[in-house]
Amino acid sequence: xxxxxxxxxxxxxxxxxxxxxxxxxxxxxxxxxxxxxxxxxxxxxxxxxxxxxxxxxxxxxxxxxxxxxxxxxxxxxxxxxxxxxxxxxxxxxxxxxxxxxxxxxxxxxxxxxxxxxxxxxxxxxxxxxxxxxxxxxxxxxxxxxxxxxxxxxxxxxxxxxxxxxxxxxxxxxxxxxxxxxxxxxxxxxxxxxxxxxxxxxxxxxxxxxxxxxxxxxxxxxxxxxxxxxxxxxxxxxxxxxxxxxxxxxxxxxxxxxxxxxxxxxxxxxxxxxxxxxxxx
Numbered sequence: 552x553x554x555x556x557x558x559x560x561x562x563x564x565x566x567x568x569x570x571x572x573x574x575x576x577x578x579x580x581x582x583x584x585x586x587x588x589x590x591x592x593x594x595x596x597x598x599x600x601x602x603x604x605x606x607x608x609x610x611x612x613x614x615x616x617x618x619x620x621x622x623x624x625x626x627x628x629x630x631x632x633x634x635x636x637x638x639x640x641x642x643x644x645x646x647x648x649x650x651x652x653x654x655x656x657x658x659x660x661x662x663x664x665x666x667x668x669x670x671x672x673x674x675x676x677x678x679x680x681x682x683x684x685x686x687x688x689x690x691x692x693x694x695x696x697x698x699x700x701x702x703x704x705x706x707x708x709x710x711x712x713x714x715x716x717x718x719x720x721x722x723x724x725x726x727x728x729x730x731x732x733x734x735x736x737x738x739x740x741x742x743x744x745x746x747x748x749x750x751x752x753x754x755x756x757x758x759x760x761x762x763x764x765x766x767x768x769x770x771x772x773x774x775x776x777x778x779x780x781x782x783x784x785x786x787x788x789x790x791x792x793x794x795x796x797x798x799x800x801x802x803x804x805x806x807x808x809x810x811x812x813x814x815x816x817x818x819x820x821x822x823x824x825x826x827x828x829x830x831x
Contacts, residue, residue: 552634554591561628566715568691576621592629594639599623603646612646619645655771656779657684659787663829668766669759676759678726678733679743679751683760683774685826686722687781687799689713690774694751696742698734703727712800720798723822725831781825788824795821 623640630638669680700709743751764772798821
C-alpha cells in the first residue's frame with residue numbers, strides 16, 4: 552500500500568472541519584519528514600518525539616498534543632492494517648497542556664447587554680446570537696440548521712453534531728421566540744440565510760457576533776466565546792453536568808470542566824435557566 556493510499560484511507564471516515572484539521576496535521580508532519588529526509592513509513596518513536604520538540608518552538612503544548620495526536624492515530628491505523636509490524640507512536644511522550652479554556656467569554660451582566668445589542672441589529676442577527684448564547688451549539692451546527700430541523704410545537708432543534716450524528720435538543724423559550732420572529736412563515740431552506748440567498752457563511756456569522764460584542768465593549772467575542780459563556784452560566788445556574796453535556800453536545804464531563812470559565816468544581820431546563828439568569 553502506498554503512503555497516499557494509507558492517508559486517504561485513514562481520512563475517509565472524517566468530514567467537515569475535522570477532516571480539514573486532520574489533513575493539515577498530517578501534511579505538516581509529512582513536510583517535516585521530507586525536510587529531514589525521513590521515510591514516513593520507516594519512522595521510529597524518536598522521530599515523532601523530535602517532531603514534538605521542533606513544534607514546541609512555535610506552538611503551545613495544546614496545539615502540539617492535538618496535531619501530533621493525529622499523527623499517532625495515523626500510525627496506529629497503519630499498524631492495524633498490517634503495513635507496519637510495530638507502531639512507532641507507541642510510548643511517545645506528548646507535552647502536557649493546561650486543561651482549562653482560556654478564551655474569551657461574557658459575564659452574566661455582559662451577556663444580557665450583548666443580547667440587547669444583538670436585538671438592535673435585526674431579526675436574523677438576534678436569532679443567531681440568542682441561539683449561540685442561550686443554547687450553546689457550535690457555529691457549524693447553528694448554521695447547518697434548516698427550517699425543517701425546527702419543531703415549532705415542542706421547541707426542539709435537530710443539530711448535526713460534530714462526529715456526524717444528529718441530536719434533537721430542546722431550547723429555551725427565548726430562543727424559540729427569536730426564531731419564530733426571524734423565520735416567520737417559511738417552511739423550508741436554511742434557518743440563517745445570506746443576503747443574496749443561500750446559507751449564511753461562517754465568516755458573516757462571526758462578523759455579526761463581533762459587531763454585537765463591539766457594541767458592548769467586547770470586540771474580542773466570537774461564536775465560540777458564546778459557547779463558553781453558555782457553559783459557564785449553566786454552571787452558575789446549578790444545572791446538572793449531564794444536562795449541560797446534552798445541551799452542548801459534549802461527550803465527556805472533562806469538556807464541561809474545560810469550558811467552565813469560572814473553573815468551579817432532554818435540555819429545556821438548561822436553556823431556560825441561562826435565559827432566566829439574563830431575564831429573558
